């Protein structure tokens with residue numbers, strides 16, 4: 001994504017409801033706004049679009065109903081001043097990251113912190129476009145990593161000796177609470 005100079009927001013918008021904050025140049029959206037109307041690089045539209053809803057396979061263009069009518073007591077989890085601030089405050093720590101669009105099996109080994117978050121080996125993982133995973137192979141690959149290794153899964157997975165980690169509130173419908181039982185293996 002193109003970086004905007006601090007104090008010199010480069011983004012302009014066609015809608016009056018959007019606010020620009022110096023140093024935090026990406027705009028906030030009103031309920032009827034559409035990212036396609038924003039005079040921003042496409043990558044910035046995608047970034048905002050991923051925060052307009054949850055559990056989507058592609059970035060959204062408009063705020064979802066969940067974002068427009070947040071459940072009371074929910075932490076801020078959609079595009080807003082808080083999320084923008086969090087991302088902006090972390091940019092310097094990840095600016096050097098490189099993204100490789102390839103299978104994990106092609107990653108060279110080396111001393112690192114390995115955070116491995118594969119599709120769940122159960123029905124919850126079935127929606128990913130890429131999910132044909134040989135979990136025996138992945139387990140060996142995880143065990144071979146040098147450095148700190150953290151592998152996430154869902155309760156019931158047994159391709160590594162996972163321990164209970166956290167009962168996470170997952171995306172749920174109004175009036176019902178879905179809990180995702182997260183497990184973890186570390187080395």
Ligand SMILES: C[S@@+](CC[C@H](N)C(=O)[O-])C[C@H]1O[C@@H](n2cnc3c(N)ncnc32)[C@H](O)[C@@H]1O
Pocket residue numbers: 102103104105117118119120128129130131132133
């Ligand atoms: C649970 S998601 C990870 C989400 C990610 N950690 C995040 O927070 O956005 C699992 C990801 O593994 C990817 N995946 C599937 N097969 C893979 C493979 N052979 N190598 C690398 N990634 C793979 C899927 O495309 C999917 O994006």
